[in-house]
């Protein structure tokens with residue numbers, strides 16, 4: 001009997017619950033539902049849906065780079081947690097590559113500043129109510145890509161177990177860095193490992209972070225518009241040359257910026273990650 005009810009409910013919402021059939025590792029599912037939809041659940045990850053000005057509700061479901069490729073159930077929930085409808089999405093292997101990074105030993109051994117990891121984590125995990133962002137996002141700096149998102153990092157030949165959570169763009173010292181979207185500046189810090197770092201909350205689960213800067217052009221609490229200069233590229237923190245490492249977070253999960261903006265690889269031919277020099 002219950003099953004019959006679910007099928008009926010699923011049919012009733014069919015026009016308003018739109019999901020793609022597939023999503024790549026590092027991608028984002030834009031979950032659109034009726035105004036009654038308050039959250040979406042996929043495995044143990046739950047994200048909020050927010051009412052949108054054009055009607056209905058929207059939530060962003062991140063797919064981590066290391067999410068197993070398989071078929072997953074996505075449930076749309078109302079405010080009380082009751083299931084409104086169920087859909088299926090297949091997560092596709094993105095075939096991320098391996099990359100060795102050569103860094104001087106003293107730079108590799110840098111220890112995080114007191115509170116660095118904790119502050120970065122609490123920034124990531126905050127999900128704020130007001131939506132400032134809209135698509136398309138801006139590319140934050142002029143410069144080709146030296147390392148894409150998702151590559152498995154080797155540091156001086158040793159596997160680190162880390163996946164590159166952001167995207168690296170070559171940028172000479174002092175190149176202006178722009179906000180990728182409207183938002184509120186939440187982090188302006190000088191950290192040992194991240195280097196000089198800016199974090200912007202774009203609202204409703206989307207955030208961006210910019211690392212290894214040489215200088216800041218904004219203060220914490222500032223409201224910025226897409227394309228505003230927020231700082232200047234550098235090589236502070238764990239970095240071997242001036243570049244911008246930037247990250248997009250969806251509800252705390254780093255996702256693939258190349259699904260949002262286009263950046264050409266620095267290397268000829270197909271965009272294969274090569275060891276940095």
Ligand SMILES: [Zn+2]
Nearest residue numbers: 166167168245
């Ligand atoms: Zn990087």
